[in-house]
Amino acid sequence: MRRRTQGVLGGRSDRVVRRVLDAALGELARSGYAGLRMDEVASVAAVNKTTIYRRWPSRAALVTALVDRMRTPLRESPLPDTGRLESDLLEAFARRFTVGREVAGRAWARLLDERFNPEVEAIIGAAVETRRGEWRAMVTRAIDRGELPPGTDAQLVLDLVRAIVDARGAARRMDRTWLTLAVRTVLAGARAGTLRRGRQPRPRRRG
Amino acid sequence: MRRRTQGVLGGRSDRVVRRVLDAALGELARSGYAGLRMDEVASVAAVNKTTIYRRWPSRAALVTALVDRMRTPLRESPLPDTGRLESDLLEAFARRFTVGREVAGRAWARLLDERFNPEVEAIIGAAVETRRGEWRAMVTRAIDRGELPPGTDAQLVLDLVRAIVDARGAARRMDRTWLTLAVRTVLAGARAGTLRRGRQPRPRRRG
DNA sequence: CCAGAAGGCAACCAGCAGTTGCCTTCAGCG
DNA sequence: CGCTGAAGGCAACTGCTGGTTGCCTTCTGG
Numbered sequence: 001m002r003r004r005t006q007g008v009l010g011g012r013s014d015r016v017v018r019r020v021l022d023a024a025l026g027e028l029a030r031s032g033y034a035g036l037r038m039d040e041v042a043s044v045a046a047v048n049k050t051t052i053y054r055r056w057p058s059r060a061a062l063v064t065a066l067v068d069r070m071r072t073p074l075r076e077s078p079l080p081d082t083g084r085l086e087s088d089l090l091e092a093f094a095r096r097f098t099v100g101r102e103v104a105g106r107a108w109a110r111l112l113d114e115r116f117n118p119e120v121e122a123i124i125g126a127a128v129e130t131r132r133g134e135w136r137a138m139v140t141r142a143i144d145r146g147e148l149p150p151g152t153d154a155q156l157v158l159d160l161v162r163a164i165v166d167a168r169g170a171a172r173r174m175d176r177t178w179l180t181l182a183v184r185t186v187l188a189g190a191r192a193g194t195l196r197r198g199r200q201p202r203p204r205r206r207g
Numbered sequence: 208m209r210r211r212t213q214g215v216l217g218g219r220s221d222r223v224v225r226r227v228l229d230a231a232l233g234e235l236a237r238s239g240y241a242g243l244r245m246d247e248v249a250s251v252a253a254v255n256k257t258t259i260y261r262r263w264p265s266r267a268a269l270v271t272a273l274v275d276r277m278r279t280p281l282r283e284s285p286l287p288d289t290g291r292l293e294s295d296l297l298e299a300f301a302r303r304f305t306v307g308r309e310v311a312g313r314a315w316a317r318l319l320d321e322r323f324n325p326e327v328e329a330i331i332g333a334a335v336e337t338r339r340g341e342w343r344a345m346v347t348r349a350i351d352r353g354e355l356p357p358g359t360d361a362q363l364v365l366d367l368v369r370a371i372v373d374a375r376g377a378a379r380r381m382d383r384t385w386l387t388l389a390v391r392t393v394l395a396g397a398r399a400g401t402l403r404r405g406r407q408p409r410p411r412r413r414g
Numbered sequence: 415c416c417a418g419a420a421g422g423c424a425a426c427c428a429g430c431a432g433t434t435g436c437c438t439t440c441a442g443c444g
Numbered sequence: 445c446g447c448t449g450a451a452g453g454c455a456a457c458t459g460c461t462g463g464t465t466g467c468c469t470t471c472t473g474g
Contacts, residue, residue: 185396
């Protein structure tokens with residue numbers, strides 16, 4: 001039997017896929033996940049709603065596919081390794097907001113904002129999880145270089161930076177200033193030994 | 208004409224108000240804001256949906272009233288002033304998660320998780336904004352005491368701690384460990400001078 | 415040129431916010 | 445005690461949206 005012409009750019013199907021994903025991207029950036037109306041996507045894509053549902057059984061599936069496509073270029077380039085953790089972190093995080101076009105950045109920010117939503121969390125989680133090891137390695141290298149005290153919890157460092165960065169959602173646009181602040185503050189904490197693995201940090205009186 | 212028997216505890220109306228708000232609290236803790244079904248609230252409160260809508264014109268209004276009631280005891284006690292910023296912050300933030308009963312804590316956490324939602328943000332914002340000055344004063348005192356370098360941006364310190372704390376939402380329950388981590392890390396950053404007002408912090412090579 | 419995959423169309427179901435019109439109950443005043 | 449008006453109950457309804465279904469049309473490649 002004839003297979004779907006996936007991958008053969010220019011086929012009827014692929015044209016539809018591209019148009020739907022493009023439309024979905026725009027709608028996601030505009031209205032966020034919760035506000036994304038399938039009818040609207042269909043109409044913008046100049047495609048029937050049924051067509052969308054035939055290929056992606058739910059909104060979650062559609063957005064998952066979209067995120068996957070968004071992150072494709074990202075997936076191909078390795079994480080930065082500048083020899084200095086601060087620069088590595090700055091660059092690595094900055095990339096998250098400049099995936100491809102401007103729209104994609106906004107769409108991703110909207111998703112982050114809605115990460116409380118189990119569906120969204122699953123989507124983001126799946127996308128991020130794959131590179132967790134690489135990210136951790138980035139921090140570990142810094143520890144080995146002596147930039148951070150031995151015993152520092154690499155994952156914790158990342159979690160903290162992410163927590164701060166993600167706090168800046170769609171409303172207030174992510175900017176370099178905030179990102180820098182997040183990275184420097186967390187690194188200062190780590191250097192002060194606040195982020196050792198396992199044991200509770202003891203209170204430190206100011207000197 | 209006879210007025211509503213508001214305030215006269217035990218009246219029919221007040222009993223209804225209490226039951227509806229209690230029910231709403233439970234539902235909010237269980238299902239979050241977006242998942243809060245008015246029919247369910249009505250049914251749990253053993254009250255008719257119409258009755259709810261007559262008093263609170265929308266879900267947002269209902270939750271606003273609920274939050275207002277939740278925060279009443281909090282509003283009455285001043286923020287801590289232990290003479291040490293770390294303790295102040297720890298205690299002040301810890302309170303947010305122990306407003307009254309256990310349920311209220313969970314409900315509040317759910318709200319925080321959904322703060323991306325404009326409606327929710329308005330609700331939270333209104334509740335929090337009122338004490339912004341007090342919080343800032345807490346940090347300013349510490350600067351005056353010399354705990355933090357002069358010129359430190361008090362609001363920024365608070366924003367950062369909040370960013371980290373809030374990252375722990377409903378799924379992973381807020382715990383003292385994470386809170387401590389957040390406070391200590393941000394304070395370490397602040398002591399290192401990362402959070403001066405206005406000017407961009409210069410990169411600091413590790414010593 | 416034709417079989418089968420993919421797309422279009424229209425009507426439909428289900429869940430839920432919010433509404434409406436009308437009836438019932440209750441508190442309290444005369 | 446009985447009346448009055450406010451507050452509550454009830455049931456049916458609108459409107460929106462995600463997701464479904466059955467059937468017909470179009471495109472594509474062998």
